[in-house]
Amino acid sequence: MQQTTDNQDHAAVELSVHDYMVGLGRNARAASRIMMAATTQQKNDALLAIGDVLNEQREAIAIANAIDVAKGEANGLDPALLDRLALTPERIDSMIEGLLQVAALRDPCGEITDLSYRPSGIQIGKMRVPLGVVGIIYESRPNVTIDAASLCLKSGNATILRGGSEAINSNRAIAKCISAGLAKAGLPATSVQVVETTDRAAVGELITMPAYVDVIVPRGGRSLIERIANESRVSVIKHLDGICHVYIDDNADTDKAFDIALNSKTHRYGVCNAMETLLVAEAVAAQVLPPLAAAYAEKGVELRGCSATQALLPGINAATESDWDTEYLAPVLSIKIVAGMDEAIDHIAAHSSGHTECIVTENYSKARQFLARVDSSSVMVNASTRFADGFQYGLGAEIGISTDKIHARGPVGLEGLTSQKWIVLGDGHILA
Template sequence: MDIKQYMNEVGQAARAASRQIARADTNAKNAALHAMASAIERDAEALLIANASDVANARAAGLDAALLDRLTLTAKGVAAMAEGLRQIANLPDPVGEMSDFAYRPSGIQIGKMRVPLGVIGIIYEARPNVTADAAGLCLKSGNAAILRGGSEATLSNQAIAKLVKEGLRIAGLPERVVQVVETTDRAAVGELITMSEFVDVIVPRGGKGLTERIAREARVPVIKHLDGICHVYIDSEADLEKAVRIADNAKTHRYGTCNTMETLLVNDDIAKTALPLLASIYAAKGVELRGCPRTRDLVPTALVATDEDWRTEYLAPILAIRVVADLDAAINHINDYGSHHTDAIVTENYSKARRFLREVDSASVMVNASTRFADGFEYGLGAEIGISTDKIHARGPVGLEGLTSQKWIVLGDGQIRG
């Protein structure tokens, strides 16, 4: 296969499809989403069989546990894909939404209209659910999508893509609105991220290495995050029961996700009560603890934490713990060592909660809730195209609004500028 020629053909088809889907009727887009969801539910068993083959091949190839976790589909996960598509269908269509109208002294009326970005390239590792999520979000927001999944999920991605195309066909929409790159040759990624004439934005979903490469080499804008170094801070005025439940869930619900807690910060006034309780829970679940000197005084089984531990996204049953003097120390630690992804405070003090929300410089900041909620589905976006820790255009879970832009519109009645 001539990769350059193939990707050029994919890009041309996507650009043409983007113009068609940008003017598509909301009812047609919703019909396609519902048809996709129904097809996924109907063929759930076939999807699980295809995924089981991918997982077996990945395990035989020696892929790490975090990647295997992201690759594996369950019956619940397949059902969530279908539900996510239906949620997207039920969300308001952002395309064409007009706002901020005002009259100027000249008599013209100015405002803004929300419009699709155009063609979105999504490059992802494992996570076959991204195929459905990305297809649904791009479709509803009026964009064409070029999806390039990892070779470890080829069978799963192709099976899901077949059902996505079925939904588009049933709704009378062009099938090339969503294209899954059929080659696993890495050169396809290099072509995709440099096709500025066809692609308007790139979204990487994968490890730090993949994201860094794309950010470095892309010739089109990139919506991204590099690390998920997420924190939970247990304040001196925390409800202990809440704190234990949240710190447990934030770390052990799933280890291989970007919104999993990697560092636990505990106020010194509550540490001697909270840490032994949590250490017992973590020990029962096989979580390795690495702590500061004060942590190791209270939890002798903890290993010594180095400065590098505060900067590490483990994606594994490993947790760094630091005892801090006060809220200022916690905020400073998060802003110095964090990745600006998701951070939470557990406290019953309203003023401290407000300070934490205001001063922690992250895409998602939470009070008395697990970091695991930083997710498009949980935020009511239906799904997410990815999570952005950038500060321009989109930040946090990127849903429909993040896949659109705004243009100025001017309404006049013959006015000319004097």
């Protein structure tokens, strides 16, 4: 098995990496023209067929994944990354279930909106269409190969997937299942292509091929995303950090505030929609913070506070200026006591990454102001930041969460992988 995978890697780079990637790009562009005209039934048939093949090939996938995990252990891969890398039977079940869920989602392609007559007699409107070719770059988690492929397929796009080198054998095994499922449904196998080489130069090629790739979606650490944002000649849908805030207003219901602040931080730590900074109005700080601090202590959360917070919660660490700009992804929380909503909004404007912010308040006017004045991809009233998720928003699945303002913002599902074009309907109309 090891010899086979090594041979595949050599075959992938027998040409130069540039020529190899251009070949993938040409294949993807040709496939995208077929995919954009594919019916919903064809796309759903492909998704269901891929699920069937995955189920049939469980053993082959497990063998390939075991090679990756063994290599990761030998190379001292971080335990958290090893956990993400492993494909347990339950995770394969989840991959298959994910395909079924995407197949059940409404197909956005071809939807016509805003159709109206102009004085000239023509009708104009907008039709939702695929983006074309989507390049996705990700690390560690081979299940992303299925997630990304399924969303791109359902939205009528072709895709080039470049997973992390640590998951190369797993991704190849999954790619074979995808190709077989596409063939069963009568769609081009090149609609989904996994980059077969682990050479890092492949990423540089992928992000500089605007003739063949329409958009890049990076999923990984900050260094990867910054590199792609800086070097890409293709449009990028990205987010760098999830520095999310919860502001407890002086008009908050304290029970709601307790539950929301605790859940936003401790439901899961290593996720981009976890709260990293808690802002509390000084009028309610003495009432709200001590019980919260006790609850955080039970969960093992380290607290770092401003001087006013330290005075109220003796023994906690001081928050430095860098803490306000840090995505911890860990049981660490920075806390700041503010005069009121205006100061909270100013702090968010200065330190937020534009991901998700929440106000806890019973004051309708303040809630409306917060929604209008806070410029993040998700802004919430009286709800945990953990709801900032494609599944929770009813998108069925997401390819990522964008903190950009164009073209997609927030959780990116099927609609985020499409665009709109103007359509004009006439009956021999000419311009006089």
